[in-house]
Amino acid sequence: MDLCRKILFKIEEQYIDTALSNLELENYDNLQIAYHCKILNEAGLIDYYNAQYADNSLYFFSVGSLTWEGHDFLDKIREDTTWNNVKKIIKDKALPFTLEVAKTIATDLLAVSMKAALNL
Incomplete structure (x- = not known):
């Protein structure tokens, strides 16, 4: 859950009007970040998640903005x-x-x- 919170902060900070690609957070690898972005999307806290794989490995992922619920949750925590x-x-x-x-x-x-x- 700490990583989810950090991702929400990062999206809030960086999102302007297009998808964010390959978010990076110190001490976490791309697979961890991408997976948590996926579950944040499934929970309705971010409005978009897309991942592309090559040779059974994560090649690229992108996320959209926070949803209303995502902003609401982040403001509470x-x-x-x-x-x-x-x-x-x-x-x-x-x-x-x-x-x-x-x-x-x-x-x-x-x-x-x-x-x-x-x-x-």
């Missing part, structure tokens, strides 16, 4: 403190580290922060 709290809750409660669980916890943490900020 943007702050390192929030993201670390999400991961801690998942670990402490022995929950599965899935996108849906992370989104639910991040949403709940945001709701608590908003209530505190509004003195409700």
